[in-house]
Amino acid sequence: MTANTPLMIEPDALERLLGDPGLIVVDLCKAEIYSSGHIPGAVHVEYADIVDARPPVAGLLPDEPRMSALLSAIGFADGKHIVAYDDEGGGKAARLLWTLAAYGLEGHRMLNGGLHAWANEGHPLEATAVAPEPTQYQAHYHGGVVADRDYIAARLGDAQVLILDTRTQPEYHGHDVRAARGGRIPGALHFEWTRAMDRNRNLRIREEDELRRELEALGVTPDKEIVCYCQTHHRSAHTWALLRHLGYNNVKGYPGAWSDWGNAQHLPLEHGPS
DSSP: OOTTSOSEEOHHHHHHHTTOTTEEEEEOSOHHHHHHOBOTTOEEOOGGGGOEEETTEEEEOOOHHHHHHHHHHTTOOTTOEEEEEOSSSSHHHHHHHHHHHHTTOOOOEEETTHHHHHHHTTOOOBOSOOOOOOOOOOOOOOOTTBOOHHHHHTTTTOTTEEEEEOSOHHHHHTSSOOSSSOSBOTTOEEOOGGGGEEGGGTTEEOOHHHHHHHHHHHTOOTTSEEEEEOSSSSHHHHHHHHHHHTTOOSEEEOSSHHHHHTTOTTSOOBOSOO
């Protein structure tokens, strides 16, 4: 698998792969949902285990020891392929894919539509918890898909770098304040993350050519370097995965996101209509 592997896999295709010894299906649903029914063979991972926090900043990357422990616990090894899913349309699953990419592990996938698509379309479920055989995997930070506050601040006003805010409009305009300060990173364009979801098709991403046209009309074009952010890089991880799936090759995410920028008094911001 490479960075050019499509990031989405359909339920029918995943069902055909179940039982493949090279496949690890990771369930990021709420624990009670996993217990009531999950994809056969899926190992459960808590979302809290793939993020770190240094209050008031949340949504940071786990360090190498934590990432190594997580990957070892799910039985990961070189040559294994992860397919992640959740019960919210892909935000948690996408955050796992982005975290893997930050550790140089590209080419893993998420289930298009997640548990909604899988269960609502008649695919099998099981309730027995899965305990994989652990490995001794050592994760090494790579960072190519990561943009921190210094990286972004140094590129404000750069015509080749586009900042994409995937929060709600009230957050983007500074009316819904979830940090010491409300507003947005200067120059950021707005694309609320759920705009990409098709609620009539079990939260799959919408038709790809339509999404490309809509994004390009906003100015989100593949020739730019794009940095996605939200409050903690949970919602914006979905947009990162969407863009990568659509063929945007130069996309980064901001760990900590507005919980970092909005609490840093020295950093500039905008608010109100753009």
